Amino acid sequence: MADNFLLEIITPSRKLLSLEAEELTAPGELGEFGILPGHMHFFSLLRAGEVSYKSGAERGRIAISTGYAEVGPDKTILLVDSAMTEAEIDTGEAREAITEAEAKMKGHEEDDPAYKAAADDIEYAEARITLKEGPSK
Amino acid sequence: MPGLKDIQRRIKSVKNTQQITKAMKMVAAAKLRRAQENIEAARPYAEKMAELVSSLASMSSPESHPLLASTGGPRTGLLVVTSDRGLCGGFNTYLIRKAENFMSEKGSDNVSLSLTGKRGLDYFKRRNVQIIDSKPATSVTPSYESARETALKLIGLFLGEELDEVHIIYSRFESALTQTPVVQRLLPLAPEAGEREESGAEEGESTEVLYEPSVDQVLQNLLPKYIEVQIYRALLESAASEHGARMTAMDSASRNASDMIGSLTLRYNRLRQAAITSELMEIISGSEALKD
Numbered sequence: 001m002a003d004n005f006l007l008e009i010i011t012p013s014r015k016l017l018s019l020e021a022e023e024l025t026a027p028g029e030l031g032e033f034g035i036l037p038g039h040m041h042f043f044s045l046l047r048a049g050e051v052s053y054k055s056g057a058e059r060g061r062i063a064i065s066t067g068y069a070e071v072g073p074d075k076t077i078l079l080v081d082s083a084m085t086e087a088e089i090d091t092g093e094a095r096e097a098i099t100e101a102e103a104k105m106k107g108h109e110e111d112d113p114a115y116k117a118a119a120d121d122i123e124y125a126e127a128r129i130t131l132k133e134g135p136s137k
Numbered sequence: 138m139p140g141l142k143d144i145q146r147r148i149k150s151v152k153n154t155q156q157i158t159k160a161m162k163m164v165a166a167a168k169l170r171r172a173q174e175n176i177e178a179a180r181p182y183a184e185k186m187a188e189l190v191s192s193l194a195s196m197s198s199p200e201s202h203p204l205l206a207s208t209g210g211p212r213t214g215l216l217v218v219t220s221d222r223g224l225c226g227g228f229n230t231y232l233i234r235k236a237e238n239f240m241s242e243k244g245s246d247n248v249s250l251s252l253t254g255k256r257g258l259d260y261f262k263r264r265n266v267q268i269i270d271s272k273p274a275t276s277v278t279p280s281y282e283s284a285r286e287t288a289l290k291l292i293g294l295f296l297g298e299e300l301d302e303v304h305i306i307y308s309r310f311e312s313a314l315t316q317t318p319v320v321q322r323l324l325p326l327a328p329e330a331g332e333r334e335e336s337g338a339e340e341g342e343s344t345e346v347l348y349e350p351s352v353d354q355v356l357q358n359l360l361p362k363y364i365e366v367q368i369y370r371a372l373l374e375s376a377a378s379e380h381g382a383r384m385t386a387m388d389s390a391s392r393n394a395s396d397m398i399g400s401l402t403l404r405y406n407r408l409r410q411a412a413i414t415s416e417l418m419e420i421i422s423g424s425e426a427l428k429d
Contacts, residue, residue, distance in 0.1 A: 010185060012281055012369060014178045029350050043189075044349040045358055068359065070189065079185055081281075113289070 005037045006075045007053055009062060009083055016083050017062070023054040024076060026069055035076055042071040046080060048124035050131055061086060063131045065124040082124065089132045097125040141412070144405045148398055155394035161224065162387035169313060169380035175278060176310065176373045183370045190363045193356060194326060202353070203296055204360045207325040210301030211247040214269065214291055215239065216323070217261075218307035218371055219254030220379040221273050226386030228308065228316065228379055229256040235318040236306050240266070249300070251291065253283075253372065269294070274379075279372035281365075288365040295324050307371040308378035314385060316378035321371075323364055 007021035024035040027049030046067045053060050067080030101121040108115040139147075194205060217236045219229045236257075240248045249267035252258045254274035261268060270290065272283065294300045303324040308316045348355050 010182045012179050012182045012366065013175070015181050029354075041346040042349070043346055043355060045355060068189070068355075070185075077185060079182060079189075 003037055004055070005035075005039075005073070007055070007078075008076070009051070009064070009078045009080065011080055011083050016085070017060075019055050021053045021055040021076075024051065025053075026051045026064075026078065028069070035071055038073050039071050039076075040073070042069075044069045044071075046078065048120050049127045051078065051083075061131055063089060063124065063128040066120050084128060086131055089128045091129050091132050094125040094128040094132075098122050101125070141405065141408055144401055144408065148401045148405065151394050151397050151401065155391055155398070158387045158390040158394060162384055162391060165225075165380045165384040165387060169377060169384055171278070172373065172377035172380055173310075176370075176377055179370060179373055183366050186359075186363055186366050190326070190359060193352070193359065202356045202360060204292070204324060204364075205326050205356075208298065208301045211244065212299070212301045213243050213248045214251060214294060214300040214303040215248050216251045216253065216287065216291065216303070216305040216307075216368070216371075217257045218274065218305070218375040219252070219257035220375070221255045223256065224386065225379055225383035228382035228386075229254075229260075231318045232306060232308055233257065233260050235320065239304070239306065239320055251287065253287065254375075274372070274375065279369070279376055281369050284369035284372055285365045288361065288368050291323070292361055292364060300324075305368065305371055307375045308382075310374045310377040310381060313381040316381055321367075323367060326360060326363070 004020045004022045007017065007019055007024055008015065009017040022037065025032060026035070027047045029045035029047055032049075033044065046064065046069050048065045049063075051062045051064050053062075062083055062085055064078065064083045065081040067078060070077045070079070098121075101118040104118040105115055105122075108118070215236065217232065219232050223229070233256075236250075245266060249269050250257075250261055251269045252261060252271035258268075258271045272287075291300070291303050295303055302322065304320055304322050306318060306320050309319045310316055
């Protein structure tokens with residue numbers, strides 16, 4: 001069995017990542033899951049959160065918003081709305097996003113899709129802050 | 138018969154026009170390059186998405202999700218993507234003509250329009266058609282947000298059974314020189330019969346896939362997203378096409394202007410020479426007359 005698999009992270013505006021990875025952890029709709037090479041075919045919705053992977057000596061962490069993961073034995077593709085590496089994250093901007101999304105949430109009923117979208121935005125922004133600054137105490 | 142001064146003035150004015158068209162061509166070229174980069178960046182996502190949806194849709198029956206099922210009714214929503222600004226050759230004309238053809242095919246009473254781009258709105262608002270909504274096309278980098286808004290609106294109408302079908306007309310970017318207006322069906326999402334068989338055959342070989350949380354939930358989440366992505370891609374293609382069309386149009390305008398300057402300059406020189414000759418003739422004949 002191969003000891004690594006192709007990991008790709010794709011957003012509508014770019015291909016953020018394409019490399020051979022050995023390990024991947026991602027936030028699935030039903031909880032976090034880990035992927036190792038040779039995983040069975042698997043398709044999951046993704047929540048906003050943090051993806052971490054290991055490729056050789058390199059360990060990477062990426063904040064993602066909601067999306068999809070398609071997993072095969074030798075290939076995993078994450079299709080997400082937006083994703084940022086640690087270097088790209090601007091915590092000030094993320095905090096603003098939270099304030100904005102909270103304001104939006106107030107204007108909508110809880111079963112409105114816009115409410116869910118705002119909640120996802122908050123989760124994404126929080127993931128960015130956590131990734132940059134470490135877990136909040 | 139225009140005098141020397143008149144011709145001179147015209148040459149000057151054509152030169153000014155040429156400067157403008159040249160500048161516009163340059164700007165369009167720069168924007169085109171950016172728009173092209175955007176398309177290339179969006180392509181992997183859109184393609185992957187299409188792949189996922191077609192494999193999912195072929196596995197599940199049309200009844201499993203309302204966006205897959207066709208109601209068979211005649212009411213059609215048409216999203217027409219045009220540009221905000223003119224001076225881009227036949228770009229908008231072709232799109233509007235295509236839309237008109239489509240409407241007469243479907244029966245224009247059955248079609249309601251959703252317009253992106255001011256040019257389309259300017260044309261259709263004076264005609265007797267139903268317009269659902271309209272918004273300007275943000276020309277260099279269309280935002281995903283705006284595609285999403287349009288998608289949500291159209292999906293809402295489709296699910297609310299106010300529309301039975303949704304199509305989109307936009308200009309597909311082939312190269313800087315060619316852009317083709319295309320009509321594409323967005324909803325219902327049922328794959329074409331041929332596609333279904335093909336992907337079905339592939340599916341037979343591959344192993345079973347585990348869906349989390351469940352196939353239905355995945356579909357519910359993925360299908361609206363797919364529509365968004367399709368519209369987003371159409372906006373990107375349209376932006377690139379617009380700049381391509383403008384570049385070509387401005388290029389030929391600049392060339393026409395320099396042809397015109399050439400012929401006007403020739404006329405100017407001839408006229409000047411004629412004036413000089415006739416002046417000389419007068420002087421010579423005057424002095425000849427004095428000699429005798």
